[in-house]
Amino acid sequence: MKRNRRRILIYVVLLLVCIVALAAPLYNRQTPRLWGMPFFIWFQLVWVVVAAVATAVAHRAAGDQN
């Protein structure tokens, strides 16, 4: 039961990460800039890192079972 709930939580988080990545109107803007890059670029780069971390955490949480 506890295991199932954890699994659902993992899927919900991953789904949210995907939805934000797709929501172009959300990040289609130039400011604020970071390292000289427009928001449009740096937000997506940061979000890729967020996704990588989320997937790694999900992998850990799901257990490295075979």
Added chain:
Amino acid sequence: MGTAGIVIFVGLFALVTIIGFIAAHWRKGDLDQLHEWGLGGRRFGTIVSWFLLGGDLYTAYTLIAVPALVFGAGAIGFFALPYALIAFILGFVTLPRLWDVAHQNGYVTAADFVQGHFQSRTLGVLVAITAIFATLPYLALQLVGMEVALAGLGLPTGAFSGDLPLIVAFLILAAYTYSSGLRAPAAISLVKDSLIYVVIIAAAIVIPKQLGGYGHLFDALPAGKKVLTMTAHNTGTVGAYMTLALGSALALFLYPHATTGIFAAKNGRVVRRNMALLPMYTVLLGFVMMLGYMAYVAGVQHMPQYAGGFKAYGPNYAVVALFLHSFPGWFAGIALAAIAIGALVPAAVMSIAAANLFARNLYLPMRKNVTAREETLVAKLVSLGIKVGAIAFILLVPVEFAIQFQLLGGIWIIQLFPALMLSLYIPWMRREGLIAGWVVGTALGTWMAASQGFATAVYPLHLFGWTFPGYAALYSVVANLVVTLGVSLMIPRNRSGSAGKTAELAVR
């Protein structure tokens, strides 16, 4: 770019050629078995799988065409970022399951899986044909990528003598793929990806510095190149961006070269761990895209020494010109070698994947009593034939044809999404529904592309007084899904070959 660059280029090429031939002896197996030749004996661990799978994303054509899109069209080219991000999360969720089923039943191809899962030869053949036709233009475009890199070396191009280096390179590739199978690209991908990492990281540091820093780089760009647009009653490039990202993400792991890479993994744990590690590739992809902006701001398109390249290859020449302009000769040699070798790995995996499909899912059902040895021989010969065909295609047909054909390939391959991915989760899908959905989706998607003169895969959908320009592949697969699920619901239970855990049809 001088002799040093050419010497380094040729040296690196020779190195991977030697690796390709030696690979046959790597974790040696009986190469007369299809799963040994075509899946490397299913023995690849985490590291090799990472390079092999990640390599599917970093093809020569990605390095050339993605920055070319940013160079020419601007911000919309960045759709590849959310695309890769979503594709890997989707893969993380679905692929370990797919691997499990494939392993338990000895499946070599995606068509094996669909045929077994739905107990339908027709569906298996349909999947095989779709996958082969979607892969061929993709393979041909790898050659375009290599051609552009070779052009950057300053060798003469155009006439037959100019095509000679390309022909020689591909014949060598064909030879070691024939003898070593999937082991060759797997081994070479270690060298290839290391080179690509070095080149991209160097470019991301060195080139912006020459242009006065990232801040100056973006200040120098025209505003129109930096944002997506949207007007009243038209979702514009914003909608196109979103649909291209989602549609491409759904399609990525349906391509046979991707499934081949997954099925070749040693166990489900390797697949899972890989899907958790692969998103790191995507960060680099962001910098690959910015190469397009860098080329634009550097102004390589106005420099007389690159005019010939731009005339022959259009925006696809932008990255090569940028490397030649920004790097010293010897490092430009490494960079161009990285692109050219970047064509070899996916081209080899694609030809092997298509050959596996042909031998296993088209040849085998037609003939009786095919031995494993004969099946493998057919696959090897087909992989050889595909590569010769790809060279002929690129040399004889205008390159626009290959690009248009590749656009269609993306629309066709996504139609396999219900059969290959959703079937893992929806047990009540029926083969009749899948076939009907495939027919509707393929026809609609092809019509949408045709209505745009095959020039773009973005179709302006008119609905409720709005215009939604979006990826035809995504629109058509939605239609496919509606038909698939609708027909499946209409067919009474126990009549059709039901999916699920009951007996999977033996393929061999």
